[in-house]
Amino acid sequence: MHLDFGTILVYVMSYFGLFTALFFLLTLYENKKWVKTPRVKNFPSVTIAVPAFNEENNIRLTIKSLLKLDYPKDKLDIIVIDDGSIDNTYNIAKEYEKYGVRVFTKRNEGKGETLNFALRHAKGELFGVLDADSWVNRNALKKLVAYFNDPDIMAVTPSLKIGKPKSLLQKIQAIEYLFGIFLRKIFAFLNSIHVTPGPFSIFRKSFFDNNGGYRTDTLTEDIEIALRIQSKGYKIENSVDACVFTRGPANFKPLLKQRLRWYKGFLDNLLNYKSLFSSKHGNLGLFILPGSLISVGLTVTLLIYTIFKLSQNWFKTLTLWYSIGFDIKKMLIPNLDFFYFNLNSITYLSIFMLILGMIMIYIAKAISREKARIKVNYLYYMLIYMPLFGFWWMIAIYYKIVGKKIKWGSKYI
């Protein structure tokens, strides 16, 4: 057998991918009774904070969806904090004061400070955040609250979906988020959730009272807080039945910016919580966190290798074409004999992985009751997302190494 670096890389990736997929599917099978959210028994008081920075176009939908929540009105406290927007965000929010929404405005300080401001004004036992570009299903809060019976549970995460995907990149993100729903449920079963997403994760407020508020020196406060909860030995749950919708960036540039912030934030926080990489922290320290770093490393290596090989091939082809004076008409007739179709082990393993990926996405679709048709989008996802994912990580790692700073954009993207 011909073993070059690329072949070995694909074998290692397939092996690792297969191991992970089987591990996750087995975990789901073991816990299949616990996928659905239990019935809610009591209704603790909840404060939901909407931090908003230049969101005049989106904030109405966000506030309206919160007002429609199926939850006892006297137990639900909605606050909007305008972080010094230069548009009409504050005035629009003020319109909802008559429905009991508390609206604050302050000078612009960034998201972390804004969330701490919200914590200081929060009255509820539970505390949640809903970004002003997101909205919730009517039953979402009830489903999330149902998990707070166990005193060790400090946070519950929802099923996050891309709302009204239109552009190709949004459709790809929709698949990515579906995948995320599957992963988050599995991680919950393994007690390994390490991100409590900005849109509508609900926390026990006492955790902030006892362990400090949001850290303002991180790019991704939703990763920091999750890792902090894990490092203190508490639990984070997930409710697949609580659906929250968010607008994914529609275009390449804002999406790149979002991902650089996420991924660099992830690396920063992992360095700060190095101690989590230990079997003392169970599956999270032994497999999930190391596994996420390994998968990123493999993807980036594969991307760099593919780019290198492709440019090498193109250079070779150009040299060959040059040697015949670019008279290539008759050289381009392809050889369609089935004999030359390269059906080797790698092809089989790749097809197998593709099917496994599809199975996981369909499970995610089923458990989160998503009805959208996604077959074509899945194809786009496989073709476009993988290289994009590698590309984002490549830049994020580069930024991390050279110590380049990433800032929040004009909105909280």
Add this chain to the structure above:
Amino acid sequence: MDRKKIQKTKYLAVFATTTLIFFIGIIIGGYFSNLKIEKIYDIENDLKINILGTEIQYQIIAKDPCKFVNSTPLIEELHEMGTKLDYMENALGKDNKEVLNLKEYYSILEIRQWLLEKDMMQKCGSKRTLVLYFYSNDKHQCPECEEQGYVLTYARKNFDNINIYSFDIDTKNPAVDTVKRIYGVTIAPTVIINEKKQEGFVTKDQIVNIILEQMSSFANSTKE
């Protein structure tokens, strides 16, 4: 269930299953490349029958060769086998024993066909350009061989009456050695176009010019 606990048996079970599936995948892939090797053997057997038939055919046509000048026995089969051999060499590596054996056999078939063609040219004035090409797959020994092969393929695809016989310079076989000795071939690439030897890279223009010259000389000889 205590989720903090690491379930050792679960990790082991998944590890075992993964390894099993992984090797099944490799075995299936291997099975199909074996099918291909068997297909190559089929081709080899076909060729053996073919060449036997051609020899008899040749004995028959030798009596009245000019009737058969325009047919090109074996050359298509040879070309097909050559392509498949390239494929095998890429898939199995150039040091693979099957590949080396098949290559040697292929070289003999080429020489056989080349002799037949030369005979036809002498006896009944067949008008073809015969090219012997000695190459090496060793990139250090012959960095320009890939390009040379491409240029010759170009010539074959763009001109009808050209036969190209490629020989790996490292093939150890008395027949190939004899041809090498006749023309004094020592380095790759060496290209012999109608008995004229050229060492080193031959450009597309050089080859095309030789072929065109030949065609016009054929045309002239027919006129005379």
